[in-house]
Amino acid sequence: MPVLAPEVVPCCPPLTSAELSEADAARMATMFKALGDPVRLRLFSKVASHPGGEACVCDIQDVGVSQPTVSHHLKKLREAGLLASERRGTWVYYRVEPSVLAGLARLLDLNR
């Protein structure tokens, strides 16, 4: 039997259907926490809504905080698994991880 890619395993049925285990709660809380800061949520929103599905840091860094702070928040979003980054020449591009976001949406879905 082949080993399945562990990061693809969908986490957690909707919250209404079953209680989260301690481990799953820790995993999911990390992602919610990453979205739980206004600046980070705006950065995430800017990436998610950017044409082409990705954005250069230079396209999104106008959120009212300094450049190091923007970099810090993007790192947090990356570490939470919500964004992926790739350097192309001078610029670094960020894009959303669709499967991870879908897992969060599924968790919150009441109609299931």
Next chain:
Amino acid sequence: MPVLAPEVVPCCPPLTSAELSEADAARMATMFKALGDPVRLRLFSKVASHPGGEACVCDIQDVGVSQPTVSHHLKKLREAGLLASERRGTWVYYRVEPSVLAGLARLLDLNR
């Protein structure tokens, strides 16, 4: 024309369709932050998955922290608008606010 209940106004289209305003980001970040703690997420999960759609504090307080801490976290979830509480006799019951949760799910929905 009747005045619509302001708290029913659905916030924010999906993240992929448009960038969040600063004000909307602040509102939504408050809710994500409330779910961004493992203990709070477990408490929320216990309420959401409890038969009947509501749970007494006594039903859900076994999450590994002290009673005051449980109370503190439930207050946070209430203040974020995710839970509502009602005292009935000796016990206090918590239930999820479905419309608010639905707003969060809508925000994260990629297929729209």
Next chain:
DNA sequence: CCACTGAATCGATGGATGTCAATATAGGCG
């Protein structure tokens, strides 16, 4: 090799936050 731009890291700091023990409040029941 050097200057320039974009982005990340470092170090410091003030404020937010999770936690607990102690105490208070609320309601039920003798």
Next chain:
DNA sequence: CGCCTATATTGACATCCATCGATTCAGTGG
């Protein structure tokens, strides 16, 4: 009223975290 149980509040404390200025790293082009 007095005692018991269920929750909430208070106060203290340690840790975490968002933020910034300064610096460093990476890549481009002269």
